[in-house]
Amino acid sequence: MSSNLRIMVACKRVIDYAVKIRVNAAGTAVETANVKHSMNPFDEIGTEQAIQIKEALTKAKGKAEVIVVSCGPSKSQETLRTALAMGADKAIHVETDEELQPLAVAKLLKAVVEKEKPDMIILGKQAIDDDSNQTGQMLAGLLNWPQATFASKVELSEKAMTVTREVDGGVETIKTSFPAVLTTDLRLNVPRYASLPNIMKAKKKPLTKFTVADLGVDVKSRLQTLKIAEPPKRQGGKLVESVDDLLDKLKNEAKVL
Amino acid sequence: MSSIASATAIRLQGQFRLAGTRALRRIPSALRTPAVFSTRAAFSTFPKAANAAALAGDKKSFTSEKYPYLKRSQSFKKLSDEDISYFKSILSPSGVSQDEEDLEAFNNDWMQKYRGQSKIVLKPSSTEQMSKVLKYCNDNKLAVVPQGGNTGLVGGGVPVFDEIIISTANMSTIRSFDSMSGALVCDAGCILEVLDNYLAENGYIMPLDLGAKGSCHIGGNVATNAGGLRLLRYGSLHGTVLGLEVVLPDGTILDNLSTLRKDNTGYDLKQLFIGSEGTLGIITGVSIMAPKRSKAVNVALLGLSTFEQVQAAYKRSKDELSEILSAFEFFDQASIELVKKHLAAGNNDPLEAIHPFYVLIETSGSNKDHDDEKLSNYLEGLLTDEIVQDGVVAQDTTQFKNLWAIREGITEACAKTGSVYKYDLSIPVPVFYQMVEDMRARLDQQGVLGQGKAVECVVGFGHIGDGNLHLNIPAKGYSEAITDIIEPYVYEWTAKYNGSISSEHGLGLFKSPHLHYSKSPSMIQLMKRVKTMMDPNGIMNPYKYLPEN
Numbered sequence: 030m031s032s033n034l035r036i037m038v039a040c041k042r043v044i045d046y047a048v049k050i051r052v053n054a055a056g057t058a059v060e061t062a063n064v065k066h067s068m069n070p071f072d073e074i075g076t077e078q079a080i081q082i083k084e085a086l087t088k089a090k091g092k093a094e095v096i097v098v099s100c101g102p103s104k105s106q107e108t109l110r111t112a113l114a115m116g117a118d119k120a121i122h123v124e125t126d127e128e129l130q131p132l133a134v135a136k137l138l139k140a141v142v143e144k145e146k147p148d149m150i151i152l153g154k155q156a157i158d159d160d161s162n163q164t165g166q167m168l169a170g171l172l173n174w175p176q177a178t179f180a181s182k183v184e185l186s187e188k189a190m191t192v193t194r195e196v197d198g199g200v201e202t203i204k205t206s207f208p209a210v211l212t213t214d215l216r217l218n219v220p221r222y223a224s225l226p227n228i229m230k231a232k233k234k235p236l237t238k239f240t241v242a243d244l245g246v247d248v249k250s251r252l253q254t255l256k257i258a259e260p261p262k263r264q265g266g267k268l269v270e271s272v273d274d275l276l277d278k279l280k281n282e283a284k285v286l
Numbered sequence: 287m288s289s290i291a292s293a294t295a296i297r298l299q300g301q302f303r304l305a306g307t308r309a310l311r312r313i314p315s316a317l318r319t320p321a322v323f324s325t326r327a328a329f330s331t332f333p334k335a336a337n338a339a340a341l342a343g344d345k346k347s348f349t350s351e352k353y354p355y356l357k358r359s360q361s362f363k364k365l366s367d368e369d370i371s372y373f374k375s376i377l378s379p380s381g382v383s384q385d386e387e388d389l390e391a392f393n394n395d396w397m398q399k400y401r402g403q404s405k406i407v408l409k410p411s412s413t414e415q416m417s418k419v420l421k422y423c424n425d426n427k428l429a430v431v432p433q434g435g436n437t438g439l440v441g442g443g444v445p446v447f448d449e450i451i452i453s454t455a456n457m458s459t460i461r462s463f464d465s466m467s468g469a470l471v472c473d474a475g476c477i478l479e480v481l482d483n484y485l486a487e488n489g490y491i492m493p494l495d496l497g498a499k500g501s502c503h504i505g506g507n508v509a510t511n512a513g514g515l516r517l518l519r520y521g522s523l524h525g526t527v528l529g530l531e532v533v534l535p536d537g538t539i540l541d542n543l544s545t546l547r548k549d550n551t552g553y554d555l556k557q558l559f560i561g562s563e564g565t566l567g568i569i570t571g572v573s574i575m576a577p578k579r580s581k582a583v584n585v586a587l588l589g590l591s592t593f594e595q596v597q598a599a600y601k602r603s604k605d606e607l608s609e610i611l612s613a614f615e616f617f618d619q620a621s622i623e624l625v626k627k628h629l630a631a632g633n634n635d636p637l638e639a640i641h642p643f644y645v646l647i648e649t650s651g652s653n654k655d656h657d658d659e660k661l662s663n664y665l666e667g668l669l670t671d672e673i674v675q676d677g678v679v680a681q682d683t684t685q686f687k688n689l690w691a692i693r694e695g696i697t698e699a700c701a702k703t704g705s706v707y708k709y710d711l712s713i714p715v716p717v718f719y720q721m722v723e724d725m726r727a728r729l730d731q732q733g734v735l736g737q738g739k740a741v742e743c744v745v746g747f748g749h750i751g752d753g754n755l756h757l758n759i760p761a762k763g764y765s766e767a768i769t770d771i772i773e774p775y776v777y778e779w780t781a782k783y784n785g786s787i788s789s790e791h792g793l794g795l796f797k798s799p800h801l802h803y804s805k806s807p808s809m810i811q812l813m814k815r816v817k818t819m820m821d822p823n824g825i826m827n828p829y830k831y832l833p834e835n
Contacts, residue, residue, distance in 0.1 A: 045682055067681060222587075225665055
C-alpha cells in the first residue's frame with residue numbers, strides 16, 4: 030500500500046428502489062423517462078466505505094484519495110455529484126447512451142483503472158436494476174487482481190485488507206494484498222447524508238469526462254434481451270366467515286387440500 | 287420492480303437461506319410500495335398500544351372515574367339482550383363483537399388517556415346496515431360513539447360510559463376513481479395509507495397525510511377535519527372533500543357523494559359534517575379531490591440556532607420556493623432528543639451536531655431539474671447568509687423516508703415517555719415559540735420540570751406553514767396538579783393572541799369545556815341549536831364536542 034492510498038469507487042445511476050417499475054408498451058424495456066433515479070444502494074455503501082477508510086487514514090496521519098466513476102448517460106453526473114457531496118475527492122464520468130452490460134462496464138472500469146492506478150476499487154455487489162452481480166468479479170478477472178466480494182466488514186492494515194464476507198453458511202474471513210477489488214454487501218455500513226456545506230463544495234470538485242472511444246473499449250452487447258414482462262398480479266386477500274368457509278375455499282378455490 | 291427485494295424473493299421461494307434474506311434487512315418491507323392493497327385483511331384496526339396494554343391486563347381507571355364531573359345521562363337506555371339480538375339479526379357475524387379483549391382495544395384511546403366501558407362494538411358493512419343500526423339506536427335512545435381507526439388525540443372516538451361503539455372497519459371498499467378529474471369515491475372505513483397507495487398506482491395522491499396514516503380511516507379524517515402534513519400545499523378537507531354520504535341519527539341516508547368540483551346549489555350541507563366529530567351523523571362514504579402526485583419530490587433537513595432564523599427561512603421559502611413548497615415543518619431540540627432516545631428513526635442522526643431548532647422542507651413539482659435548482663439556490667442562500675448552520679438533502683428514497691420518520695416520530699417518542707399533555711394550537715408565527723418557552727418557565731417555576739421530576743420536558747414542533755404549534759408535555763402521569771399548572775394558562779395565552787385552542791386535533795372530550803376560548807357565546811349557541819335539530823335525542827357521541835352549559 031502506498032503512503033497515499035487511492036480508492037476508486039464505481040457508482041451506477043439506477044431507478045430508485047422505491048419507484049414502482051413499469052414495463053413499456055412494447056415489452057422491450059422498463060420506463061425510465063420521468064422516473065426518480067438514485068445511486069445504486071450498494072454503490073452508496075461502497076462510497077461510504079471509501080470515505081470511512083479515508084477518514085480513518087487521515088486521522089492516523091496518512092493520506093487517501095477517493096475517486097468515483099460512473100459509466101452511462103449525462104445524467105450519471107448527478108450520481109457522481111452525490112458521491113462528491115458525501116465526501117469523494119474527484120469524479121470520472123464515462124459518457125455513453127449505449128446500453129452497458131456488465132462485461133462492457135468491467136472493461137471500461139479496467140481502462141479507467143489503468144489511467145488512475147488506484148490501490149483498490151470498490152463496487153456494489155450488484156446493481157438493483159439488472160441484479161447481475163457480475164461487474165466486480167469480471168473486473169478482477171480482467172485486471173488479474175484478487176477479489177473480496179460481498180464484504181460485510183473491512184479492516185485495513187499496512188499491506189493487506191481483511192474482509193468478512195457473508196456467505197450462505199455464515200461468515201467467511203479472508204485476507205488480501207493490494208491492489209484488490211472489493212464488492213459491498215448491505216450490512217457493511219449505513220451511508221451518510223450529504224450535508225449542505227458538502228453539497229456546495231461538491232459543485233467545485235473536479236469531474237473529468239471520457240467517451241467510450243477515448244478509452245478504446247468495445248461495449249457491444251453480448252446478450253440480447255428478448256422480452257421484459259411484469260410479474261403476475263397478486264390476488265387480494267379475502268376474509269372468511271368461518272372455519273368451514275376456510276376449508277371450502279382451500280379445497281375448491283385454492284385446491285391445496 | 288427488479289430490485290434488491292425481488293431478487294431475493296425469488297431465491298427465498300426455493301430455499302430459506304441466510305444468503306437469501308440478506309438483502310432484505312436494510313430496507314424494511316414497509317418502505318416498498320405494496321403491490322397489492324387488500325383493504326380489510328392487511329391492516330389491523332386496533333391501535334397497537336391499546337391492544338398491548340389490554341393484553342397485559344393493565345386495568346387503568348375509567349374515564350368516568352378520572353373525570354367525576356361527567357355523569358351518565360339518564361335519558362339513555364342501557365344495552366339489553368333484546369338489542370343485541372336485533373343487531374345480530376341485521377349485521378354479519380363479524381359485524382357484532384362482545385369479546386372482552388376486542389372491546390378493550392375499542393374502549394381505549396391511542397394515548398391510554400381515556401377508557402370507556404362499552405359492552406359492544408358494531409361494524410356495519412354497508413350504508414344500509416349503518417342506517418338500520420342508527421335508526422334502532424335512535425328509536426331506543428341508545429347512545430353511540432362512531433369510531434374509525436381510533437387514532438384521535440382528544441378522546442373523541444372512544445366511549446365515555448357505555449355508548450355503543452360503531453366502527454367503520456368493515457366498510458373499506460374503494461367505490462370509484464376518475465383518472466381524469468382525480469375524484470376518488472370510497473367507503474368511510476378505508477385506511478388513509480391504503481387510499482394513498484391506490485392513488486399512487488394511478489399517479490395521484492391523497493390531499494392529506496398524517497403520522498397515523500397506517501391506521502386512521504378516511505371517514506374519521508373527514509369527521510375530525512384532520513389537518514396533517516400536506517395541508518400547506520393542498521388545503522383543508524373543507525376544500526378537498528367533494529361530497530359525503532352520511533347516515534343521520536334517524537336512519538336517513540343523506541347521499542351527497544358528488545364528484546363535482548363546483549356546485550352552488552343550496553346550503554353546502556357536507557361542510558357541516560366535516561369536523562363535526564360524529565355528533566351529527568355518521569359519515570359512510572367520502573368523495574374527495576385527489577391532486578396529481580408530484581414526479582419530483584425533495585426533502586431537506588436544516589439545523590438552526592434561533593427561532594428568528596426559522597422564521598427567516600420560512601419567509602424566504604415563500605419567496606423562492608412558493609409553488610413547489612409542500613411542507614415546512616419545524617421541531618426543537620427537545621423533540622430530536624426524544625426521538626433519538628426512544629425511536630430507531632433517531633439512530634442515524636443526519637446532522638452532526640445538535641441544534642436548538644430544526645426545519646424539514648419538502649418540495650413537490652413536476653420537473654426535477656427545475657426543482658433541484660430552485661431548492662439548491664434557496665439552501666445555498668440560507669447557508670451563505672448564515673440563516674442555517676447545517677443541513678442535509680435526501681439523496682434517495684431511503685434518506686427521504688428517514689428524514690420524515692424523525693419528524694413524524696416525535697408524537698410516538700413523546701408517548702414512550704409516559705403520559706403526554708398534548709396541545710394543538712394555532713398561534714401567529716412570530717410568537718409561536720414563545721408559547722413553548724413561557725410554558726417551560728411556568729413549569730420550572732413550580733418546580734415540576736426536569737429529569738426525574740413530574741414533567742420530563744416541554745416539546746414544541748409543528749407546521750410553521752399553517753401557523754400550527756404542537757405543544758407536547760411528556761409527564762410521568764396525568765395528574766390534577768400538573769393539569770392545573772398548564773390549564774387554563776395555555777388556553778388563555780392562546781386566546782390573548784386570537785389563536786385557536788385546537789388547530790387540527792378537534793375538541794372531543796378533552797377540549798369541549800374550553801371551546802369558549804376560541805368561539806363566541808353566540809356561535810356556541812347556534813352550534814347547540816344545530817346539534818339539537820339534527821340529533822334531538824342526543825345519542826350521537828354524547829358528552830363531547832360542545833360544552834355542557
